[in-house]
Amino acid sequence: MSDHDDRPPIDLGGGHRMTPQRREVYEVLMEHSDHPTATEVFMRAKVRMPSISLATVYNCLDTLAGAGVVKQVNVDREPSRYCGNLAPHGHFHCADCGTVLDIDLKNGAELAKTFKVPRGATVERFDIAVRGRCPKCAKVARAR
Amino acid sequence: MSDHDDRPPIDLGGGHRMTPQRREVYEVLMEHSDHPTATEVFMRAKVRMPSISLATVYNCLDTLAGAGVVKQVNVDREPSRYCGNLAPHGHFHCADCGTVLDIDLKNGAELAKTFKVPRGATVERFDIAVRGRCPKCAKVARAR
DNA sequence: TTTTTATTTAGAATAATTATTGATAAGGAT
DNA sequence: ATCCTTATCAATAATTATTCTAAATAAAAA
Known part of the structure; x- marks a missing residue:
C-alpha cells in the first residue's frame, strides 16, 4: 500500500x-x-x-x-x-422523512432563461426545490 | 361612511x-x-x-x-x-439589499413537468428562487 | 347558563448558527 | 533557524428566529 x-x-x-x-x-x-x-x-x-x-x-x-x-x-x-x-441540479425534499434527493436539471441553462427576472437585475444563481413524498414515503402513504 | x-x-x-x-x-x-x-x-x-x-x-x-x-x-x-x-410565482432575492421580488412564472404548469423527480415520488409544490442583484443594487454595483 | 374548545398573551425554552477569545501552528522574510 | 505576521482551531458564550408553556379570555356548542 x-x-x-x-x-x-x-x-x-x-x-x-x-x-x-x-x-x-x-x-x-x-x-x-x-x-x-x-x-x-x-x-x-x-x-x-x-x-x-x-x-x-x-x-x-x-x-x-x-x-x-x-x-x-x-x-x-x-x-x-x-x-x-x-453540477447544476435541483433538490427534492420529502415532506414525511425529510430526505433530500438531487434532481437532475438536464436543461439548466434553458430553464434559467425562462425566468422573467426584474428588468436590470443580474442573476447569480437559482435554486429549485420540489417538495412532496419520496418514493418510499409515497408508498407507505398509499397503503394507509 | x-x-x-x-x-x-x-x-x-x-x-x-x-x-x-x-x-x-x-x-x-x-x-x-x-x-x-x-x-x-x-x-x-x-x-x-x-x-x-x-x-x-x-x-x-x-x-x-x-x-x-x-x-x-x-x-x-x-x-x-x-x-x-x-398565484404561482417564484422569488427573486437581492444579494445586496435583501429585497424579495415576485417572479411571474407564466408557464408554471409546463415548468413543473420538466423536473425529473425520483420515480414514484409525489409532488406537492415547488419553489423557485433566483439570487442576484436587484435593478437598484446592480446599478450601484456597476458604478463602482 | 354551563361546558367545551379555540385563542391570545407574556415569557421561558429551544435549536441552529455566529462571534469571541486564547492557544497553536504555518509561511514568509530576515 | 528566528522573528513576525496571519490563519486556524477549539471551547464556550452569545445571538436570533421560532416554538412551547401556562394562564387568562372569548367565542361556540350544548
Missing part, C-alpha cells in the same frame, strides 16, 4: 489552506451523496478525527462553500445541508 | 375562526405586496392593534398559511417572509 496522498490538490483561494480538518470535512461530503447537516458532518468527521469541534465543522463548511468546492443547500427553514455535487 | 364590514368572509377551515388578530395580520399582508418577515408584520400590525403580541403574529401567520390564504416564503436561511400573492 502506498502511503502518499495522490489526490489532486484543492485550491481554496483567498489565502486559505487545505488543513487536515477541512480535508476531513471535504472527504465526508464526497464519501456519500446524501445531504448531511453540519451536525451530521460533525458526527461523521469525529469518527476519524475525534478532536474536531462542531464550530470547526461550521467554519470548514463555510470556507469550502465560499471557495465553491461544495454547495450549501437550504430547504425551507430546516438546518442547512451540504453536498459535493457541483 | 358605512360602518359595516363588506369584505368577503375568509374561510380558514378546520374549525379556525377569523379573529380580529388574524384579520389584522391578513390585512397587513394584503396592503403591500412586499414580503415582510414575522417581525415586520408584527410592527405593522401593532400600529392599529397595539395589544397584539409577536407570538400571536407567528400563530396567525401559521394558521393563515395552513389555510392556504397566504404563502410562507423562505429564501436561503433568512427569516421566513410572507405574501398574499397566491
Whole structure:
C-alpha cells in the first residue's frame, strides 16, 4: 500500500489552506451523496478525527462553500445541508422523512432563461426545490 | 361612511375562526405586496392593534398559511417572509439589499413537468428562487 | 347558563448558527 | 533557524428566529 496522498490538490483561494480538518470535512461530503447537516458532518468527521469541534465543522463548511468546492443547500427553514455535487441540479425534499434527493436539471441553462427576472437585475444563481413524498414515503402513504 | 364590514368572509377551515388578530395580520399582508418577515408584520400590525403580541403574529401567520390564504416564503436561511400573492410565482432575492421580488412564472404548469423527480415520488409544490442583484443594487454595483 | 374548545398573551425554552477569545501552528522574510 | 505576521482551531458564550408553556379570555356548542 502506498502511503502518499495522490489526490489532486484543492485550491481554496483567498489565502486559505487545505488543513487536515477541512480535508476531513471535504472527504465526508464526497464519501456519500446524501445531504448531511453540519451536525451530521460533525458526527461523521469525529469518527476519524475525534478532536474536531462542531464550530470547526461550521467554519470548514463555510470556507469550502465560499471557495465553491461544495454547495450549501437550504430547504425551507430546516438546518442547512451540504453536498459535493457541483453540477447544476435541483433538490427534492420529502415532506414525511425529510430526505433530500438531487434532481437532475438536464436543461439548466434553458430553464434559467425562462425566468422573467426584474428588468436590470443580474442573476447569480437559482435554486429549485420540489417538495412532496419520496418514493418510499409515497408508498407507505398509499397503503394507509 | 358605512360602518359595516363588506369584505368577503375568509374561510380558514378546520374549525379556525377569523379573529380580529388574524384579520389584522391578513390585512397587513394584503396592503403591500412586499414580503415582510414575522417581525415586520408584527410592527405593522401593532400600529392599529397595539395589544397584539409577536407570538400571536407567528400563530396567525401559521394558521393563515395552513389555510392556504397566504404563502410562507423562505429564501436561503433568512427569516421566513410572507405574501398574499397566491398565484404561482417564484422569488427573486437581492444579494445586496435583501429585497424579495415576485417572479411571474407564466408557464408554471409546463415548468413543473420538466423536473425529473425520483420515480414514484409525489409532488406537492415547488419553489423557485433566483439570487442576484436587484435593478437598484446592480446599478450601484456597476458604478463602482 | 354551563361546558367545551379555540385563542391570545407574556415569557421561558429551544435549536441552529455566529462571534469571541486564547492557544497553536504555518509561511514568509530576515 | 528566528522573528513576525496571519490563519486556524477549539471551547464556550452569545445571538436570533421560532416554538412551547401556562394562564387568562372569548367565542361556540350544548
